[in-house]
Amino acid sequence: MIPDFSKDDIRVVSHYIGRIFIAFGIAQLIPIFVGLINGEFNAVIDFFISIIACFAFASILLYFSPYSQEINWRQGMIIVALSWLLAMVFSALPLYLSGHYGSYLDACFESMSAYATTGLVLVQDLDHMSHAHNIWRHLMCFMGGQGIILVALVFFFRGGDALRIYIGEAREDKILPNSITTAKFIWMVSFTYLVIGSLMLTIVLLFHGISFSRALFHGVCIFMAGWDTAGFAPQSLNILYYHCPVFELITIIIILLGATSFGVHYAVWTGKFRELREDFEVKILMFTIFFTYLVVLVGFSGRVIMFNDVFSFFRITFYQLISGHTGVGYSNIYSSQLAKWPDLALFGIIVAMGIGGCMNSTAGGIKVFRIGLLYKSMKREIRRLAYPESSYIKEFFHHQREISIDDAMVKTAMIITVCYILLYFSGAVVALFFDYGFLPGLFESVSAAANVGLSIGITNPSMPIFLKIWYILEMWAGRLEFFAIFILIRFFIKVVRK
Amino acid sequence: MKKTIIFLTFLFGFNSFVYAQTNINVSALIGNPSLFDGNMVEIEGELIGDIIEGKDGFWVNLLDSETAIGLWCPLKEKGKIKFLGRYRVKGDFVKIKGIFHSHCVQHTGDMDIHVGSIEILKQGQKIPEEIPVDKVLSAIFLGFVSLSAIGILHLLSRRETRSQR
Numbered sequence: 001m002i003p004d005f006s007k008d009d010i011r012v013v014s015h016y017i018g019r020i021f022i023a024f025g026i027a028q029l030i031p032i033f034v035g036l037i038n039g040e041f042n043a044v045i046d047f048f049i050s051i052i053a054c055f056a057f058a059s060i061l062l063y064f065s066p067y068s069q070e071i072n073w074r075q076g077m078i079i080v081a082l083s084w085l086l087a088m089v090f091s092a093l094p095l096y097l098s099g100h101y102g103s104y105l106d107a108c109f110e111s112m113s114a115y116a117t118t119g120l121v122l123v124q125d126l127d128h129m130s131h132a133h134n135i136w137r138h139l140m141c142f143m144g145g146q147g148i149i150l151v152a153l154v155f156f157f158r159g160g161d162a163l164r165i166y167i168g169e170a171r172e173d174k175i176l177p178n179s180i181t182t183a184k185f186i187w188m189v190s191f192t193y194l195v196i197g198s199l200m201l202t203i204v205l206l207f208h209g210i211s212f213s214r215a216l217f218h219g220v221c222i223f224m225a226g227w228d229t230a231g232f233a234p235q236s237l238n239i240l241y242y243h244c245p246v247f248e249l250i251t252i253i254i255i256l257l258g259a260t261s262f263g264v265h266y267a268v269w270t271g272k273f274r275e276l277r278e279d280f281e282v283k284i285l286m287f288t289i290f291f292t293y294l295v296v297l298v299g300f301s302g303r304v305i306m307f308n309d310v311f312s313f314f315r316i317t318f319y320q321l322i323s324g325h326t327g328v329g330y331s332n333i334y335s336s337q338l339a340k341w342p343d344l345a346l347f348g349i350i351v352a353m354g355i356g357g358c359m360n361s362t363a364g365g366i367k368v369f370r371i372g373l374l375y376k377s378m379k380r381e382i383r384r385l386a387y388p389e390s391s392y393i394k395e396f397f398h399h400q401r402e403i404s405i406d407d408a409m410v411k412t413a414m415i416i417t418v419c420y421i422l423l424y425f426s427g428a429v430v431a432l433f434f435d436y437g438f439l440p441g442l443f444e445s446v447s448a449a450a451n452v453g454l455s456i457g458i459t460n461p462s463m464p465i466f467l468k469i470w471y472i473l474e475m476w477a478g479r480l481e482f483f484a485i486f487i488l489i490r491f492f493i494k495v496v497r498k
Numbered sequence: 499m500k501k502t503i504i505f506l507t508f509l510f511g512f513n514s515f516v517y518a519q520t521n522i523n524v525s526a527l528i529g530n531p532s533l534f535d536g537n538m539v540e541i542e543g544e545l546i547g548d549i550i551e552g553k554d555g556f557w558v559n560l561l562d563s564e565t566a567i568g569l570w571c572p573l574k575e576k577g578k579i580k581f582l583g584r585y586r587v588k589g590d591f592v593k594i595k596g597i598f599h600s601h602c603v604q605h606t607g608d609m610d611i612h613v614g615s616i617e618i619l620k621q622g623q624k625i626p627e628e629i630p631v632d633k634v635l636s637a638i639f640l641g642f643v644s645l646s647a648i649g650i651l652h653l654l655s656r657r658e659t660r661s662q663r
Contacts, residue, residue: 312607
């Protein structure tokens with residue numbers, strides 16, 4: 001008999017979500033601190049209200065389910081999927097109160113976009129937003145990139161429970177033997193890079209005459225959204241605001257680091273530099289960057305003249321490609337300019353966005369690991385057919401260690417890849433209902449589902465409400481890689497039936 | 499012949515300077531960049547953000563109805579700018595004249611305007627922070643209700659724990 005959902009599930013889920021919301025409340029002390037430093041008392045009140053809401057919600061949940069129990073896989077998945085949805089709703093509160101959003105739905109869209117590290121925005125008049133609200137937008141990216149539950153994981157969960165939550169947030173590699181030590185390592189790497197990356201960006205801006213406080217604010221914001229491949233920026237012009245190729249070059253380094261697996265980071269940190277050369281995922285990433293950029297180049301054949309010179313052409317096209325492939329969504333051109341690109345070049349960007357970055361990184365999309373795995377599996381099948389029936393064909397790849405491909409691994413990769421492709425096309429079909437055209441619709445849908453954030457102009461505050469909701473669902477499903485959401489849906493159906 | 503060519507070039511070049519395309523907004527420029535590429539344009543808007551210094555000039559961004567664009571300005575214009583739009587700061591509202599580039603060669607492909615002159619139409623100002631009374635009251639009310647609820651729930655759960663023992 002397959003165990004069905006019970007009241008115990010609800011109690012366990014409520015208890016852990018309650019604990020997670022205490023962490024959310026505490027996280028909002030950072031924007032309060034920034035608001036107080038800058039004398040932004042309106043913003044401080046917004047966050048005060050939001051913290052109260054988080055703590056009150058957590059208290060209610062913890063009252064009805066005060067005891068912690070060991071959680072199983074199913075409960076872990078439900079906790080993750082539901083926490084992300086609730087985090088979106090609660091984190092949108094201070095954004096909405098800021099007055100920079102047309103509706104609460106727009107604020108929810110923005111918070112899901114931040115947590116899922118997408119980078120599509122519906123904010124209005126961003127250039128006049130308070131530092132506190134702006135830092136909150138970027139902090140959400142930073143928490144979401146590592147996995148928002150990973151924040152709470154370090155403090156609130158036990159070993160076995162932690163693993164179930166960890167996997168639920170679409171992380172498959174355990175870099176260290178224990179999930180909590182892995183989570184701590186991920187945070188240590190992220191904070192170290194936060195200091196180095198923000199400092200580098202700050203120094204560049206200081207050289208351009210920007211005051212230290214402003215340069216630091218921009219540096220921290222751009223790092224948090226770049227490292228976590230989110231693509232938010234504190235100004236409406238995004239990266240175009242800085243008019244600085246050196247600044248863009250540093251963001252490219254940051255986003256490539258963000259899109260690299262934490263496993264590779266661990267290897268490099270422990271002195272195994274050859275992993276950079278030998279890791280199968282890094283090799284595939286380099287190949288797909290090269291291949292998709294080739295598609296963009298072919299797409300522009302005969303039209304390079306529109307950029308006036310080759311260097312400008314390379315700077316703009318390569319930046320969009322890297323931005324799309326790693327899922328960051330930073331842009332040094334306007335979305336209306338991107339919309340005018342030739343169809344084949346746009347297709348190249350769509351493919352790059354769809355593939356995404358490395359597994360167990362902050363990037364979204366199908367992930368180069370799965371693409372590589374499917375390629376290796378195809379190679380194995382061809383060899384199996386070509387060799388005598390009695391031969392036993394094995395295919396290996398190097399990903400921190402030598403791994404032999406097995407059917408279960410390929411099956412999981414195939415299921416997730418198919419789910420992503422269906423999700424990409426679903427958004428394109430929905431956009432067709434609103435007369436956006438197939439290619440623009442596909443571009444925006446892939447951008448949302450693969451958590452990229454490049455826009456061709458569809459995403460704006462006046463877009464249809466249904467499309468906003470659809471993109472929220474795409475961002476959520478794409479970030480959690482489906483399984484947690486499927487189990488949550490099944491859970492709700494069972495609860496309703498009972 | 500050579501003189502005629504020089505004369506015609508000067509005439510057309512001069513023409514484009516004299517007859518700047520006025521009443522253009524930033525959205526129109528961005529929407530149809532090829533239409534205005536290399537032309538003298540005249541636009542109005544609020545200066546926002548920061549002054550970003552460069553070699554022989556500086557960058558400042560101009561916001562016009564939700565869309566911003568980068569202005570590359572000569573150093574001599576810097577002194578005119580007093581306020582840049584940010585949170586609680588209304589930036590200087592200016593009229594600028596300059597040449598629009600859809601992909602500027604000098605600035606490695608940026609879409610920008612090389613400004614000849616900046617005219618301040620209305621000087622910006624700091625906007626004092628007004629805290630809405632209803633927001634403060636609702637925050638206090640919410641805080642009070644929530645803290646009371648948390649306290650009551652805490653007491654209830656302690657009582658339940660005691661009775662279970």
